Amino acid sequence: SIAILLYLARKFKTPDHWYPSDLQKRARVDEYLSWQHVNIRGKGSKLFLTKVMLPLLTGQPLSPEKLEGVTEELNIVLKQFEEKFLQDKPFIAGSEISLADLVALVELMQPVGAGYNLFEERPKLAEWRRRVEEVVGKQLFQEAHEGILNIKNL
Numbered sequence: 001s002i003a004i005l006l007y008l009a010r011k012f013k014t015p016d017h018w019y020p021s022d023l024q025k026r027a028r029v030d031e032y033l034s035w036q037h038v039n040i041r042g043k044g045s046k047l048f049l050t051k052v053m054l055p056l057l058t059g060q061p062l063s064p065e066k067l068e069g070v071t072e073e074l075n076i077v078l079k080q081f082e083e084k085f086l087q088d089k090p091f092i093a094g095s096e097i098s099l100a101d102l103v104a105l106v107e108l109m110q111p112v113g114a115g116y117n118l119f120e121e122r123p124k125l126a127e128w129r130r131r132v133e134e135v136v137g138k139q140l141f142q143e144a145h146e147g148i149l150n151i152k153n154l
Helices: 002-011 023-035 037-058 064-086 099-113 123-136 138-149
Strands: none
Touching (some): 064 099, 064 123, 099 138
């Protein structure tokens, strides 16, 4: 949860870029962490649940109309994410990665795990993902997302 991440960042005195002491940068991180609950998380999880979990649980295929509507909802918040939070910066809070970037990318990997490559036609988003992966380390990133990326193998 966000509360646990913030607690851990404070308790273990992580490097400042994760949860910046600079109030403007911290406000940017906090702004994203507050926004993402009903936007990126809400719409990304909805696509994942609708496309993967419901058909798995019900044994019924998803209607194309339903999938289109859920996908469009996610596309709207992805556009907002790019325009409002990424803008022309390398990371959400500026030039360095923060907890906001980690939380954002983790949430975006759910739709990817459901088979929706939301990075494919969004070069700004794809480049941001590449930067986050590079900072975290490609191997660690793959290891952390292995379960969600292989969910369709159920």
